[in-house]
Amino acid sequence: MAPKNRDDNFMDVDSDSDISLLGDIDHRGKGKAKGKATDKRKKEKGKAKAKEQAYTWEASYTRSWDTVQEDEAGSLQGAVEDLMARGRRRRLLAPAAAIRRTIIRHLVLLLDLSAAMMDRDMRPTRFDLMLQYAREFVVEWFDQNPLGQIGVVGMRAGIGERIGEMSGNPQDVLKCLSDRTRLEPTGEPSLQNAIEMARSSMSHLPTHSSREILIIFGSLTTCDPGNIHDTLDACVKNKIRISVVALAAEMKITRDLCDKTGGQFGVAMNEGHFKDILFELVPPPAQRAVARAGGPGTNPAADLMMMGFPTRLPDSSPPSLCACHSDMKSEGFLCPRCMAKVCDVPTDCDICGLMIVSSPHLARSYHHLFPVKPYEAVTELREGGSEPVAACHACARIFSTSASTAAASEGISPWGRYRCPDCRNDFCTECDVFVHDVIHCCPGCGK
Amino acid sequence: MEKASHLSVIVDLSPTQWHLSAQTSNQHPLSVETFLSQLLAFLNAHIASKHENSLVVFGALPGKSVMLYSPTELLSDDVPSLDANSYLPFKLVDSTVVQRIMNEFDAIGELKEEPPCALVGAVTKALCYINRITHPSSTTAGVAEDPSVIHDPRILILSVSPDLSSSYIPIMNAIFSAQKLKVTIDVCKVYGPDTVFLQQAAHLTNGSYIYLERRDALLQYLIMSFLSPTPIRKILAVPKQDKIDFRAACFCHKNIVDIGFVCSVCLSIFCQPLPVCSTCRTKFPINTLKRLNAARPTITPANSRIGLPLANLNNTASPRPTPTPPNGMSSLR
Secondary structure (H helix, E strand, O other): OOOOOOOOOOOOOOOOOOHHHHHHHHHHOOOHHHHHHHHHHHHHHHHHOOOOOOOHHHHHOOOHHHOOOOOOOOOOHHHHHHHHHHHHHHHHHOOOOOOOEOOOEEEEEEEEOOHHHHOOOOOOOHHHHHHHHHHHHHHHHHHHOOOOEEEEEEEEOOEEEEEEEEEOOHHHHHHHHHOOHHHOOOOOOOHHHHHHHHHHHOOOOOOOOEEEEEEEEOOOOOOOOOOHHHHHHHHHHOOEEEEEEEOOOOOHHHHHHHHHHOOOEEEOOOHHHHHHHHHOOOOOOEOOOOOOOOOOOEOOOOOEEEEEOOEEEOOOOOOEEOOOOOOEEOOEEEOOOOOOEEOOOOEEOOOOOOEEOOHHHHHOOHHHHOOOOOOEEOOOOOOOOOOOOOEOOOOOOEOOOOOOOOOOOOOOOOOOOEEOOOOOOEEOHHHHHHHHHHHOOOOOOOO | OOOOEEEEEEEEOOHHHHHHHOOOOOOOOOOHHHHHHHHHHHHHHHHHHOOOOEEEEEEEEEOEEEEEEOOOOOOOOOOOOOOOOOOHHHHHHHHHHHHHHHHHHHHHOOOOOOOOEOHHHHHHHHHHHHHHHHOOOOOOOOOOOOOOOOOEEEEEEEEOOOOOHHHHHHHHHHHHHHHHHOOEEEEEEOOOOOOHHHHHHHHHOOOOEEEOOOHHHHHHHHHHHHOOOHHHHHOOOOOOOOOOOOOEEOOOOOOEEOEEEEEOOOOOEEOOOOOEOOOOOOEOOHHHHHHHHHHOOOOOHHHHHHHHHHHHHHOOOOOOOOOOOOHHHHHOO
């Protein structure tokens, strides 16, 4: 890495003069390290002018510290706003129309518990960070997909270990991820064994639910007993979608696993990016257009499910035994078919097998089916001669009357205003982010 | 040491409903004027409880929602004069709220058909405002940020209108975002039938839902149930509604169903198996329809003890001996 000392002999790279740079080599002449650094700096300047480079990787090397610019007062506000705006642009790329998504999901989380996970390139170790993010992922996943189920499998010492059964209760899944000592990484990972174990645990599931495998892979090797491409073909046949988050580097087999099954592949560049690509898999996946083999118009993934809506027993009702734990409790839910008492919904009734959900659980997934239209950035303050409103329609924050001097890139409004295409009201940046990420309902349209 | 609390009040100002509420044919008529005088006393009580308490008032009118009072923006045109006998913050709130409500009522004018009240818009705006004050970011010019950190924001909805079925999804979305922001939603049903959506909102956010029996004693209900902030509610119990109906209504007949059939694509609920989903036009496989028709309970729960559990255990298509003719079979096309 190039050292960044700031003595006078060092020339600022932005300067255009070549002469003083060459002169610097004579001045310092300390050792190969410095000389190399200057060479590299010269070559990086050369990159800007599209001259020959010494290393190919320099072509795509971005110096992230350059993007953070302080303004005259020394504050980083502009840089922060720029980062927020980039997030907005990313969201604009997401489809705004309501696409068909599979709401009932079954996910098996495959964690790499091999010796490579004890590497310290992500703080404190890849393994600790993975556990922490996996717990947060599970919480967020059940929040967005209350009707889903998660199972956990570990890849350790050449075999696949079942860490957690497929369960719809987030507390159960978190419990099997909580004990760090039981999950101590050793040995080599085996992709095929783990994927086979995950596949067999999902084989009995109905077709209308989506079957997914999420692999967090930190090693660069895999030791398999057979041909992993056979496993891959079996997964494609069973319509299992495999997504991989790699912590080390891209391997062709992991890329193939994702491409052939229609999953997402990502390599984490740093801790923040790891979390981002992991959380990208929280929303339900879009349904793929499947070649219709049987009968025109029959979608094999669509099915009618029988679900029961329970009556809630308040705390004041007489205590009785629950069907799931045999605990003596007052509050609970009554299965509408067999009148058994269960503790928590959503669940499958232990007595009659009916899926019991309460209507808010179904309602939690409605926003995927009816998303809010993205707001347009206002670039022209006065359109059609009408006076612009002074305050945000949602939170009544006063808009600034002077345009921001930061470079107006695509998707960012220099006035800080964003307009809904339906109700034509202006909103501030914070409300824009809040409406699209949390509420999923435009205050102006009321829809 | 108590922390500052924030209260957002949403007042349902549907002229039709208020007119009906003021009719003397009701058991305890309540007109808008009486209601407002009691509400203003409650708002003053909230401000008086603690100096750092903040208050925002929204009004839900037919077709639109407006902000009636906010501590930072000056919404009314005439500033009240300083008077030795009145406390200025109270006077500011009272005059701003009343003035704005009068203006809005005048602006409604003559309408042939009153559009439904924009309660959802008001709730969303209240949540946006709470999001703004609980996450102060680097500010743009002009707005002074509240220095005290808000720990337990609350929303109080004073509702007089019945449920609007088209607002089910936005209200559920608002409830989930209130859960995320840790906002308590309280509901006071002043007039009108019981609203199931607001009952669920109060229950899911640990708030209280009160249906007024004595409307003329409104101020007593408000101060007893809705004045205390969330930490105090652990000690001073507020009345809650326990019998919440979480059952869903079917999309075809709007009946409340115990056991529904849900389309896996669009999550619409039906009371009986259909070959095609009416919302998303998805065709369902014939085998599923046969299986579900056989498994569907067609007899009342009183007779069900005999035949019900056996057949449903294996869910096969074998016909089940039932006392009533299986009329579900005829709907299978």
